[in-house]
Amino acid sequence: MGPGLRTGLPGGLRTGLRWKLSAAIALVGALVAIALSLVVHNAARVSMLDNARDLADERIQIAQRDLADVQIAEHTFDLSNRANFANVKIDDPHLPDELRAKVEAGRRATYVADPPGGSPDIWAAVPIADGHVLSLHTGLTERSTDILNDLDQALVIGSIAVVLGGSALGVLIGGQLSGRLRKAAAAANRVAKGEPDVRVREAIGGVVRDETDDLARAVDAMADALQQRLEAERRVTADIAHELRTPVTGLLTAAELLPPGRPTELVLDRAKAMRTLVEDVLEVARLDGASERAELQDIMLGEFVARRVAAKDPGIAVHVVHESEVTTDPRRLERVLFNLLANAARHGRPPVEVIVEGRVIRVRDHGPGFPEDLLAEGPSRFRTGSQDRAGHGHGLGLTIAAGQARVLGARLTFRNVRPPGAPARIPAEGAVAVLWLPEHAPTNTGSHPMLPLSGDQ
Template sequence: MAVIAAGVAAWTAAALAGNALVESTEERLVETTAATIAASAPQIGLPPDQPQLDLMRRLVGPHTLVTFDGRSSAGGEISALVSIGLRAAVTDRQRLMTERVVHHGVPWLVIGTPVMVTTVDGSRSPSGVEVYTAVDLAGVDREVGASMRSAAVVSMISLPVAVVLALLTASSVLRPLRRLGETTRRLAAGDLEARSQPTGDDEIGDLTTSVNEMADAVQRMQADARRFAADVSHELRTPLSTLTAVMEVLRDSAAQTDSEGRESAELAVAETSRLVRLVEDLMEVSRFDAGSAELRREDVDVVEAVRRTLDARGLLDAVRIVAPHRLRARIDRRRVDVIVANLVGNALRHGGTDVEVTLSHRDGVISLEVADRGPGLPADVLPHIFDRFFKADAARARSTGSGLGLALARENARLHGGDIAAGNRTGGGARFVLTLPQDPEDG
């Protein structure tokens, strides 16, 4: 905008200066010509004869035409410069008229005026004599051209200065805004450590301080929430272990009671088991939050590890496995077991029984894809599928899942240096892809 403004200002100023120069020159020439004609008029008689017409022409100037009653006296190029329209205008209106024309590339100002006579009573009337004279405007055009060239030079000099000033001004305003925008994006992505350094005491500095204070408050609340979850889960672990043992005894005893008592005991045992799993998931989450989660890597045949995971949960016959004969990697067997169990269990619960697990490797990276042929993942669910306690269907609030399974699966994958991506298959159904480095020591 500064560059455009500077350029427009320079050219506008030059154009205005050029127009002003032309107009002032025309006014001066008109006044001079009118005065010359007025001074020459008394030297001819009325009606004038041809020598008197020639005399007036010489008195007025070289490019002049003097007419009276069909007779005329012309000099220079005036005959080619006076248009029929100008003659008609002067004759009809009986006053001074001007016209700009270009002849052979040269600009001219043509002035036409009737010669007026003053009677004894002071009234003025046309004498029938008309005078047309032309003035060469080439010099004026040269001055206008010089003015435009000066404007171009000024623009060339001022534009770099304007650019530098604009960049300095914009950077002083936009740089803090860019930093603040980057900080807010990092905060929105979950990086609560992101901060911006306030610069100055203006509104941007106040906004930066407010964003930093907001981030501090959110970070404190998150830390309090995590500490609360960790403390509660830790405190619940011992009584829940005792309660689980009691529930096992109750379930064994319930086999001897009536059906109603047996159903109540089985329900109590199931809910206790669900509560124990939730507490275990919360404790695992707290370990990730505290940064105390550790890997115990060992050389593992991943294909065999996946089979054992599914077999231990009675899922081996419900899943189709597509994999090479062997696929070795250095992984934490227990944590990969958690990932696979969560992904396959989630696919069977929400995608139907047609679930396929595909294992492959390329360029030192192992890929494990779990795909189903169910309804797939809605577009509004995909961005939140790995959020803690997120459940796609609010009606499943009492389902066996805690809403932490996929979140923990991703945390375990990232602890390995890998990740999990979620999406939909082209032919329908959900698709989760786990990637793990095959040998992190070599990478």
């Protein structure tokens, strides 16, 4: 199988729009060129045959008039050495039957015999005295044949030029249209990734207006409508969480005033859980609003992670493979790290390990792994990291971690650990969350970090 073939895809082979358009124009051009060539060739050939028949008819009439001056013995005709009687015979045995029938009816006539693959034969005949037939047998002249061959050659060259020109035109037009569509797709992907200021219509540019502009305007309108709806949902969520903040705080304060005992502990535990949920929902709403900005500092990543993890849980091992200095927001980085550790502790199994290598932080546990829908779609609010949803939590931890990573300009990925070459049905041996910090600090923050010169570390 060639490298250009791809199997197992619903759409089959994928071909660029420019090549499809070029092939269509080339095919139409080839069909038109062939049709016109056949029409022109046949018209020229018919015209030449008509001229040859007219010439043969004139010559047979001249021969008929000059026959009176020829010495004709009884039933014996000698027309040799006569200039006006070249190719003229009387009672030619090769005379076509169709022409003979017309002449025997007393008519002067011409006839063209066109054998397959051969040169056409031009016949002209006229009745003479005593029931004899005077006939002329010729063919197309060499000049006519040369003219017809030159015409065929010109038609072939013209047809090839039309096909090549149509293909080039198709590539040009298709390339422009394909380029506009690719720009539109790239802009739509940026909108899908959460860049609200991108406009597809502005991205495709161009002076000429076509259906691509209509598509771009429709995508922009759809993106605006979705953005408005998401913003409205975010505001509602934030407003509800904000309104719940005060009564939950009052509930927690009142619970702390209850007399000691098991019921008081249960009330306090649920009140604290509700306060944590409200705070997490507010944080998710702020992250969804894309208004958060990082406060950048220069830190040694390995030392920072080891110190924070030791303060959080001394039992978690931290391995610094390669130390690196990064410019990031320590508070948000700590939030991401703690949420990943909490998710590993809640849904995985010990031991939990943290590995720092350059700008990459890996958090691994030895549990059943992440759910397949999380691996395919990423974190989603109120969807926990447990396969059977038996664990505690509301599914906001990884959502907050992913949102804080976006603010840092980092990339957060998730995967399960399986033996090398093992199929997907084999149970995972653990889950790994990987945080990739950027080489340079994010530039859309409130601060403006000084980037290191080339070669500096």
